[in-house]
Amino acid sequence: MADLGLKxxxxxxxxxxxxxxxxLRCRRIGFPSLSSKVIKIGDFSCSIDRPMKVNxxxxxxxxxxxxxKRDSVGSGQKALNLVRIVSRLxxxxxxVYEALDKWTAWETEFPLIAAAKxxxxxxxxxxxxxxxxxxxxxLSKGQGLTMGTYDTLLLAFDMxxxxxxxxxxxDTILQTHTRSVSKRLFSRMISLYDHHQMPxxxxxxxxxxxxxxxxxxxxxxxxxxRAFGNLGEAEKRNQVLRKYERKWKYLHxxxxxxxxxxxxxxxx
Numbered sequence: 079m080a081d082l083g084l085k086x087x088x089x090x091x092x093x094x095x096x097x098x099x100x101x102l103r104c105r106r107i108g109f110p111s112l113s114s115k116v117i118k119i120g121d122f123s124c125s126i127d128r129p130m131k132v133n134x135x136x137x138x139x140x141x142x143x144x145x146x147k148r149d150s151v152g153s154g155q156k157a158l159n160l161v162r163i164v165s166r167l168x169x170x171x172x173x174v175y176e177a178l179d180k181w182t183a184w185e186t187e188f189p190l191i192a193a194a195k196x197x198x199x200x201x202x203x204x205x206x207x208x209x210x211x212x213x214x215x216x217l218s219k220g221q222g223l224t225m226g227t228y229d230t231l232l233l234a235f236d237m238x239x240x241x242x243x244x245x246x247x248x249d250t251i252l253q254t255h256t257r258s259v260s261k262r263l264f265s266r267m268i269s270l271y272d273h274h275q276m277p278x279x280x281x282x283x284x285x286x287x288x289x290x291x292x293x294x295x296x297x298x299x300x301x302x303x304r305a306f307g308n309l310g311e312a313e314k315r316n317q318v319l320r321k322y323e324r325k326w327k328y329l330h331x332x333x334x335x336x337x338x339x340x341x342x343x344x345x346x
């Protein structure tokens with residue numbers, strides 16, 4: 079036998095576990111040793127090998143975000159360029175669509191991120207007509223078929239007074255995405271009908287929410303209750319408030335977040 083190896087360790091007094099911190103390697107004298115610290119024991123030369131520390135680079139799970147996708151660099155400049163283009167155009171569909179087609183002519187992929195950013199810029203500038211034009215063009219290309227795009231378009235229809243187009247769009251959304259329509263879109267339509275003082279339409283949208291199990295947010299609950307009140311249906315108004323109104327709210331008092339009970343707004 080030319081080589082003998084033994085593990086070295088100690089007992090941890092805190093948990094009584096055996097911990098290894100080295101390796102005793104023994105070779106017959108005459109065989110080469112890789113360690114500089116050698117102890118001679120009889121016919122053997124022994125060396126202690128310390129465990130090597132290995133730095134392991136752990137790669138965590140990478141989270142991908144819309145704005146971090148490939149080719150997103152420069153999308154902000156593309157968005158501003160698009161806003162400048164459409165802002166100078168006449169209000170003619172053909173002229174707008176032609177300019178938008180030229181904007182994407184040299185793109186290998188549809189610049190969806192830049193288009194989404196341009197819609198956000200136009201929204202902040204209250205350019206509702208341009209939002210409608212750009213969004214319709216995107217949808218005609220089969221791009222931007224998301225709840226966020228639909229929400230922006232419905233808001234633009236509302237602010238531009240195009241109620242008929244908003245209702246047609248809403249019917250299409252319900253037929254296409256029946257079980258996946260977001261709470262945000264339901265709230266948008268109820269806000270639209272509340273803006274145009276159409277309580278009957280609000281009740282219809284609320285009925286769809288109830289059927290699909292979508293719980294309205296606080297502002298939507300107020301609009302629904304007001305719609306029932308305007309229609310003289312006080313009992314249904316109270317039922318909505320009892321069912322959906324928040325029982326608790328949080329206030330900041332002396333630097334702390336305090337939970338308090340809300341005051342009921344229903345009768346009885």
